Each structure stands twice: as C-alpha cells, then as structure tokens.
Amino acid sequence: MNIEPKNLGIIGIGNMGEAIIKGLIEFAKLNPSNLHVSDIDPSKLNAVRDHYQVQIHSNNAELLKNVEIIIIAVKPQQIKALLKEISNNLSHIELIISIAAGIETNYIEKLIEREIPVIRVMPNICATVNAAVSALSKGKYMTAQAFKIAKVIFESIGPVVEVNEELMDVVTGLSGSGPAYIFLAIEALSDAGVLLGLPRDVSTILATQTTLGAAKMVLETGEHPATLKNKVTSPGGTTIRGLHVLEQLNFRAALIDAVKAATERSKELRTS
Numbered sequence: 001m002n003i004e005p006k007n008l009g010i011i012g013i014g015n016m017g018e019a020i021i022k023g024l025i026e027f028a029k030l031n032p033s034n035l036h037v038s039d040i041d042p043s044k045l046n047a048v049r050d051h052y053q054v055q056i057h058s059n060n061a062e063l064l065k066n067v068e069i070i071i072i073a074v075k076p077q078q079i080k081a082l083l084k085e086i087s088n089n090l091s092h093i094e095l096i097i098s099i100a101a102g103i104e105t106n107y108i109e110k111l112i113e114r115e116i117p118v119i120r121v122m123p124n125i126c127a128t129v130n131a132a133v134s135a136l137s138k139g140k141y142m143t144a145q146a147f148k149i150a151k152v153i154f155e156s157i158g159p160v161v162e163v164n165e166e167l168m169d170v171v172t173g174l175s176g177s178g179p180a181y182i183f184l185a186i187e188a189l190s191d192a193g194v195l196l197g198l199p200r201d202v203s204t205i206l207a208t209q210t211t212l213g214a215a216k217m218v219l220e221t222g223e224h225p226a227t228l229k230n231k232v233t234s235p236g237g238t239t240i241r242g243l244h245v246l247e248q249l250n251f252r253a254a255l256i257d258a259v260k261a262a263t264e265r266s267k268e269l270r271t272s
Helices: 015-027 042-052 060-064 076-089 105-112 125-129 144-155 165-176 178-195 200-221 225-232 238-248 251-268
Strands: 008-011 035-038 055-057 069-072 095-098 118-122 134-138 160-162
Touching: 008 015, 008 060, 015 035, 015 042, 015 125, 035 042, 035 060, 042 055, 055 060, 060 076, 069 144, 076 105, 095 105, 095 144, 105 118, 118 144, 118 165, 134 144, 134 165, 144 160, 165 178, 165 251, 178 200, 178 251, 200 225, 238 251
Parallel strands: 008 035, 008 069, 035 055, 069 095, 095 118, 134 160
Antiparallel strands: 118 134
C-alpha cells in the first residue's frame, strides 16, 4: 500500500520529525511534493527544504490547506495550544497522528471536537537510520483504512507493533527512551577499553559492533536472551566473572528502574 497521492503534513521539526521526513523520502520513496512541514523556527524549515526538497509553511493554517494527513511532532507541553490553534481547520483531515510522549488519543479527540481518526505513535530516534521500532495505539474513531496508512508511514522507518493505549507510557520508557540507554552502555564499554589501553576508535567499533551483533542474534535466532547469554558463559571463564560484577552492581535492576522512571515521566507529561 502506498500513501500517495495523499498529502502528508508534519507539524514540528525536531530530531524525531526530521527522522520521519528522512524515512518517508529515502525509504518509503514518498514524493517530496506530497510532504509539507511547518515549524516556528525558519532556519529549521529552510534546512529541511534545502536537504529534502519538501514543501515548507511558516504557519500551520497554510500547511493544513494542503494536506489530508497530519503528524503532530511538537513537544507534549505544546500540544494543547497547537490543537486549539488548528481545531477549526480540520474539516478535511482524514487522519491525525501524534508522536508526543504521554498525550492520549482521547485528549486530542476532546480538544479538536471532531470525529477524525487519531492514532498515537511512539517511534524512536533510530528512525534516522531506518532502524526504529514504532508502537501504535488506535483512538476512538480509527478506521481500518486510516490504520493501514499509519502503518505504512511508520514501516518506512522500521518495524511496527500495535499495543493497547494504557501501555504506551511503558513503550515510551522502554523503546522511546531506550536508544539513550544503549548509547550510554556503548560509551561505557568504549571507555572501559580506553582505560585498559585500546585506542578510542578501535574501542568504540568493538563496543558498537558487539551491541549490534548481540541484538541481531536475539532477533534472528528467536532464542531467549538468557539462553544466548549462557552460550557465551563458560564455567570459570572471563564472561561469568564480568557478569558477576554486573549482578553485584545491580545492572539489571538499574535498567528496570530506568524504564520505570521514564514511564512515570511520560505519565507526568499529561499534567505538566
């Protein structure tokens, strides 16, 4: 399924908004003439126009005249003001997609006061390299056709899963924030190599490729991570010694608590 000749608008060009633009044009092969973007920062608009040849608009009302589908990619704290601003310009809109952390579909539906299909999506920054994973949850007025369109859009940047909306805050804490946890782990592994004498570039390649390879093994073998871990862990060997230290330092609990804290913050964003 292809979303053309639908016209798609993206409101907000942060890191995630630009990652989606890149995915749609470079991987989904969306014609840039069908992609419209708006932002309060003229320099961002000019940059994405020059790089991707998309259509840019300095105000949201102008963008809305040209599209049938919109992706809201502003910060959660800006959602209320944005929806009030655009609510009178949505009569022809066929689908609203929100990637704002913590914002529920019923909140959007209530503010726009229209029975338009709304879907909440949590992608992640790995969309930049076509390796995101996006979770989708349907709003009250979602149709089969609108859901298919949303899937096509986000499959352009990686795999998609559907979850019940009450679990979307958990998704935010796990896969939405997750790349940062992994970046930190890679940085720490690289630092360890440097501390012990490896050149920085070599250490970073080793840490990064090890992380990538381990993830690929989980995905491609279908085996439980614990099973794969045990395959690397020889009796009395180096790996079990390292794992023992990680367990002593509550590495597992630290990751669990990080996801829990980020999940709680996602919930807080609804009231901040």
